[in-house]
Amino acid sequence: MMGHRQIDQAALFYEFSLERHVPVTHLLRSIDRFVDLSEIRRHLEPFYSCTGRPSIDPELLVRMLLVGYCYGIRSERRLCEEVHLNLAYRWFCRLGLEGEVPDHSTFSKNRHGRFRDCDLLRKLFETVVQRCIAEGLVDGAAFAVDASLIAADANKQRAVAGANEVDWETIARTRRSVREYLDTLDEAAWGAASDTVPKFIAKSDPAAQWTGAHKGHAFFAYANNYLIDLKAAIIVDVEATRAIRQAEVGAARTMIERTEERLELRPERVVADTAYGAAEMLGWLVNERAIEPHIPVFDKSGRADGTFSREDFAYDQQSDVYICPAGKVLTSTGTLVNDGTTLLYRASKYDCDACELKPRCCPKMPSRKVPRSIYEKARDVAREIAKTNAYVTSRRERKKIEMLFAHLKRILRLDRLRLRGPLGARDEFLLAATAQNLRKLAKLIPSPALQPP
Template sequence: MMGRQEAPAQLFYEFDLERHVPANHMLREIDLFLDCGGLREALRPFYSHLGRPSIDPELIIRMLVIGYVMGIRSERRLCDEVHLNLAYRWFCRLGLERKVPDHSTFSRYRHGKFRESNLLRQAFEATVERCLKEDLVSGEGFAVDASLISADANKVRSIAAEDWSPERAREVGNRAAREYLETLDDAAFGAASPVQPKFVAKSDPAAQWTRAEESRPYFAYATNYLIDTKSAVIMDVEATRAIRQAEVGASRTMLDRTEKRFGIRPDWLAADTAYGNAENLGWLVEKRSIIPFIPVIDKSERTDGTWSRSDFEWDEANDQYICPEGHALRQFRRNYSDPTRGQDAGGRKKYRALKATCQACPSKEVCCPKAEARYVTREPHEEAREFARECRKTKAYKVSRDKRKKVEMLFAHLKRILGLTRLRLRGPNGAKDEFLLAAIAQNLRKLAKLRPQNVLREATA
C-alpha cells in the first residue's frame, strides 16, 4: 500500500541542533580554530557604553568566514544560506529562532569599525598564530608570488589615462575615488610606478588596466602571498596594483611585517623571475641575509657569438675585469676623489679596455668587432646577483623550485574552490578586505585538514 507523509500536529518539539550537524563537517573543525575573544577586545574602544546593544561583531565575522570558506560570494545569498542551513546556524551561534542580520550590516561594519580597528588584519594574524601553535610553520623557507584578480570595473565606463587627473577623481566623488586619492603616495598603489595605464576606471581608479597571458586586457588588482613552504600556510597577504614594481615592493613589506609580528625571518626565499632585479636581490642578501632562490633578471648575455659579460672575470681586489686574453678593463686609469664618478643615473659602472690593447688583440673579432675598444658594465648589487646565480646551481634551488609551486596551488584554490575570480568590493580597501578574508579562510581550511581535532577526540574516547 502506498504510504503518505503527513506533518504531525505537535505543539512542542525536542530538537538538538548540535546533534544535527555532522561530526566531520568542516565548520566543526574550523570552529575549534577560530578564536574571536581577542577580536572583541580590539573592537571594545570603538563602542559607546551607552545606547542599545549592537549586532554581535562575532556573528558578523563568523558569517563572513562561512562566506569565504564555502565560496558564497554574494552577501545577500550568504544571509539566505545562514537562515536555512542548520550547520551555518550552529557555527554562528544563532540557534533555531534568532534572526539573521540584514545584508546591509556587512557594509556598515566593513566601512566603520572593522577598518578603523584594522580587525581583519588581526583576525588573519590570529590564524597564523594558531598555525604556529599547531606546528604547521617551520620558518626555514618562504615562497612569494602574486596573482591577478579582476576588479569590479568595466572597460565601457572607463576613460583614457590622459583625460584622468586627481581633480577628475574629486569630481567623481565615490568611495573608491576617495581611496584612490588617499593612496597616491602609497608604494603599493599610486606611487608604485610613474607610468600611467592606458585606461582608468571611474568606478575604481586604483584598479590597474592590465593583460595576463592569453587573455584580453582588464582592470585588476594583485593579491600577494608570502607562504611557509612546510605546509603552505599563508604568513602574510598584501593587496597591490597589478604591476611588477608594486608586487616586488609588497614582498619586502610582507617579510618585514612577518619578522616584526611573529619574529620569523626565513633562511631562504623562493620566487620567480619577476623578483630577480638587482635592487630586490641586494635587499635580500645585503640587508636581510636571506638566500635568494630566485632567477636573476640578466640581459648581458649576447646572442651574436661574441663574448658576453660572463666571459670576463671580476677582480674585486683591483676593481677591474679581466678579459679572456688576460687584459684589464678598468673604470678609471687614475684616482678621483668623487666615488660616484663614472656611474650613470641607475648606479651602473662602465669598465673599459685600452684602445691600443684591443686593436692589437687577436680575439678582437669575437670580442668587439664593431667597436674600437671593449667595455663591460657592472650593475648595482652585482655581488648579490652573482650570489643568486651561484645559488641557482645548487640542489637546494631545485627543492625550492618544487616547493614554490605550493603558492601557485593556493592561487588555484582561491579561484576555483573559493570562487574569488572577481572582486565584489571596490577601491584599495575593498581589495585588502577581500584578500585578507580569503587568506583567513584558506588558513582555517588548512588547519581543519591537517589538524583535525574531532578525529583525535574520537580516537581517544
C-alpha cells in the same frame, strides 16, 4: 506495501538540538575549534558608543564572513539567505533556531567603519596564523613568495585613456574607491610603484591596473601577494598591490619585514620566480636580511648576435677590474649610472683598436664597456645557490604557493573582486587567506572525535 502519505501535523512541543544535527565530520565543526574571536570586542570597543541601542554582535558578522569565504559565497545578500536556511551555518554563527540573521547592509556599514578603523581583518588573519604556529604547522625556516592577478570589478567600456585629464577630486566626492585611489598615490605599492602611465584607467576603480599579463584579453586587475611557510603551505602574510612587477616585489619586502616584526619569523631562505630576481631585491635579501635567495637571477646581459656577453669577461674582485677574453683590463671611474645602481667598466680604445677579437667584442663601438651592478655580489650568491640540490628542491616546493592561488580561484571562487578600491581588495584578500588557513588547520589537525581510541 506502499507507505502512508506524509501529513504535516503541527506539534505542541519540539525537542531539537543544532548540536546533534551538525555532523562531526562537517567542515565548519572542524574549523570552529580554531576560531578564536575573544579579542574582537576589545579591539572594537573604542569604536562603539556607550549609549544608545545595542548594535549587531561583531562576532556574528565575522563568523558569517568566514562562512562566506570558506564556501565561496561571494554575495553578502546571498550569504544572509544561506545562513538563515542552513543549520550548520546557524550552528557556526551561534544563532540557534530562533536567532535573527542581520541585514546584508550591516556588513558594508561595519566594513567601511569600525572594521577598517581598528584593522580588524588583519588582526583576525594574524590570530589564525598564530594558531598555525602553535599547532606546529609553521617553522619559519623557508618561505615562498608570489603574486596572482585577480580581476577587478571594473569595465573597460567605462574606462578613460590614461593620458586624458580627469577631475578625480570631483568624482571622489561621491565614490569611495576614487577617494582611496587618491589617498594611495604616494604609496610604494600603489601610485608610486611606477611612473608609467597606464593605457586605460577605470573611473569606477582607478587603482585597478589595466594589464595583459595573461597573454590574452587585457583586463583591470589587482595583485594578490602571498608569503607562505613551506612546511605546510600556511599563508603567513598577504598584501594587495597594483598588478605590476615593481609593486609585487615591494610587497615581498613589506611582508618579510612585517612577518618578522609581528610573528617573530625570520626565514633562512626565500623561494620565488624570476620576477623577484632583480639586483636590488637580491641585494636586500643577502646584504640586509642575511636570507638565502633561491631565486633565478633576472639577467639580460646575454647576447644573441654572436658577440661576447658579460659572462665572457672575468671579474677580479681584489683589483676591481674586468679582464676581457684577450687579457686586457677594463677599469671603472667609480661613477654610478642608472639611478645610482650601476658601474661602467671600460676598455682602452688603444687596446681595442689593435685587438683581433674586436669583431666579436665591440664591432660597432670604439671600445668595449661592461656594466656591473652594485648588488652583483648578491647576484653571484644567487647564481651559486642555483647550482645546488637544495635549489632544485626549492623550485619543486614553490608549486605549493601556485596551488594555493588555484584553490583560491577555483574552490573559494575569488577570481574576480566584489569590492572596489585598494581597501576593498585588501579586505577580500585577508578574508580569503584566513579561510584558506582555517581549512588547512581543519585538514591537518584531525578532530579528537574522529581519532581512533
